[in-house]
Amino acid sequence: MNLREQLHLALLTAISLVLFLVEGLIPLPFIAPGAKLGLANIVTVYALYTLPRTRDTLLLIYLRTLLAAFFGGGPAIFLFSIAGGLLSLLCMWLLKRTGRFSLLGVSAAGGFAHHLGQLFMAAYAADSLNIFRYLPVLGPCGIVTGLIIGWLAAKICHLAPDKHS
Numbered sequence: 001m002n003l004r005e006q007l008h009l010a011l012l013t014a015i016s017l018v019l020f021l022v023e024g025l026i027p028l029p030f031i032a033p034g035a036k037l038g039l040a041n042i043v044t045v046y047a048l049y050t051l052p053r054t055r056d057t058l059l060l061i062y063l064r065t066l067l068a069a070f071f072g073g074g075p076a077i078f079l080f081s082i083a084g085g086l087l088s089l090l091c092m093w094l095l096k097r098t099g100r101f102s103l104l105g106v107s108a109a110g111g112f113a114h115h116l117g118q119l120f121m122a123a124y125a126a127d128s129l130n131i132f133r134y135l136p137v138l139g140p141c142g143i144v145t146g147l148i149i150g151w152l153a154a155k156i157c158h159l160a161p162d163k164h165s
């Protein structure tokens with residue numbers, strides 16, 4: 001990774017961290033407990049579609065999650081966030097590779113997968129599969145917020161300069 005790519009990744013990490021921190025200040029009483037808009041994931045979707053390597057997006061998720069845990073939560077937040085982020089990225093990457101899904105569809109699936117990853121971590125931590133009873137609540141929230149995130153990311157990707165310039 002050259003210096004320009006490192007700086008671009010650092011800037012994307014900073015932007016996603018700021019979005020994460022700002023979102024923590026926004027009260028969202030209409031969303032299910034534990035659900036968030038996931039504004040930082042705008043940067044993740046943008047990165048998935050614009051960075052030259054998927055591993056760069058993986059590094060972005062890791063850095064943002066690590067820094068977010070440092071600034072606002074600790075190890076438990078890191079574990080839940082990284083579980084959701086990794087499953088979400090895997091799902092989005094696989095769907096994107098097929099070429100059969102739009103950016104909105106990929107992002108919506110990523111939103112669902114993010115909550116699923118967090119539920120897997122919660123089930124592991126609680127040593128109980130009963131936590132998956134919350135999936136009918138979190139799942140649709142993830143799809144809706146994923147659509148919103150995808151729409152915003154699509155707008156940003158459209159404004160992004162051509163990768164070859």
